[in-house]
Amino acid sequence: MKNSISINNLSKAYGKAGVLKEVDLQIAAGEIFGLIGPSGSGKTTLVKMIVGIESATNGTVEVLGKQVPNLKLLENIGYMAQEDALYPELTGKENLSFFASLYKMKKADLKDRIAYAADLVELTDELGKKVVAYSGGMKRRLSLAIALVHDPQILILDEPTVGIDPELRISIWRELMTLKKEQGKTIIVTTHVMDEAEKCDRIAMVREGGILAAGTPAELKTTYGAADLEEVFLQAGRDAR
Numbered sequence: 339m340k341n342s343i344s345i346n347n348l349s350k351a352y353g354k355a356g357v358l359k360e361v362d363l364q365i366a367a368g369e370i371f372g373l374i375g376p377s378g379s380g381k382t383t384l385v386k387m388i389v390g391i392e393s394a395t396n397g398t399v400e401v402l403g404k405q406v407p408n409l410k411l412l413e414n415i416g417y418m419a420q421e422d423a424l425y426p427e428l429t430g431k432e433n434l435s436f437f438a439s440l441y442k443m444k445k446a447d448l449k450d451r452i453a454y455a456a457d458l459v460e461l462t463d464e465l466g467k468k469v470v471a472y473s474g475g476m477k478r479r480l481s482l483a484i485a486l487v488h489d490p491q492i493l494i495l496d497e498p499t500v501g502i503d504p505e506l507r508i509s510i511w512r513e514l515m516t517l518k519k520e521q522g523k524t525i526i527v528t529t530h531v532m533d534e535a536e537k538c539d540r541i542a543m544v545r546e547g548g549i550l551a552a553g554t555p556a557e558l559k560t561t562y563g564a565a566d567l568e569e570v571f572l573q574a575g576r577d578a579r
């Protein structure tokens with residue numbers, strides 16, 4: 339299968355502190371790829387470098403065959419950061435319209451996309467409210483809608499379901515699966531939730547800035563002789579010490 343994202347010998351340091359160390363990773367078009375790992379292991383740094391908002395100290399990232407950073411690529415990427423970047427004094431709808439207007443879209447499409455994205459995250463009835471009055475979970479949902487609104491080929495979601503109730507979490511995952519199956523989207527998610535990792539086609543375990551292991555959930559369980567991913571995670575951590 340064609341690679342959507344190709345990461346080669348990628349390193350990142352902040353001052354003297356090495357945060358990512360010689361990471362190699364190929365992510366195929368049309369797969370859901372999960373990044374799991376302890377807090378501070380480098381997952382967010384890695385996804386920011388795929389989006390192109392952090393520069394590499396060494397190595398390269400290619401997205402859809404083009405080297406990152408590349409402004410043109412942003413049309414093809416929907417990024418949901420860990421911290422919500424929203425305008426609190428604007429309504430949910432105004433936030434969605436603003437972000438959608440950054441991309442080339444016909445007016446009619448824009449209206450349809452806003453309606454679709456809001457519906458997906460169950461915010462349609464709240465779109466008229468100012469974001470300052472949203473709960474934490476509502477802000478996460480709006481951020482997810484913004485990541486999707488321009489119909490990007492690649493979705494990069496940094497802990498998308500934190501603060502979202504279980505029912506909506508299930509429905510968001512169902513939709514991510516549909517986006518993959520029906521539209522061939524490539525989706526990268528970081529998560530601490532093992533049952534979400536289980537839903538990914540492949541996962542990489544990040545630890546201290548490196549990839550400890552990567553494969554399908556089944557492959558990783560076999561490799562580590564583990565009954566579930568939680569055990570793989572703990573076992574891989576022990577082996578790394």
Ligand SMILES: Nc1ncnc2c1ncn2[C@@H]1O[C@H](COP(=O)(O)OP(=O)(O)OP(=O)(O)O)[C@@H](O)[C@H]1O
Binds near residue numbers: 376
């Ligand atoms: N701008 C920065 N300047 C200096 N250090 C940074 C910066 N951003 C991240 N770091 C450091 O890089 C390391 C990796 O952080 P990162 O946010 O990528 O981890 P993470 O795996 O996403 O963690 P979490 O699961 O808690 O979100 C941490 O030690 C963090 O303190």
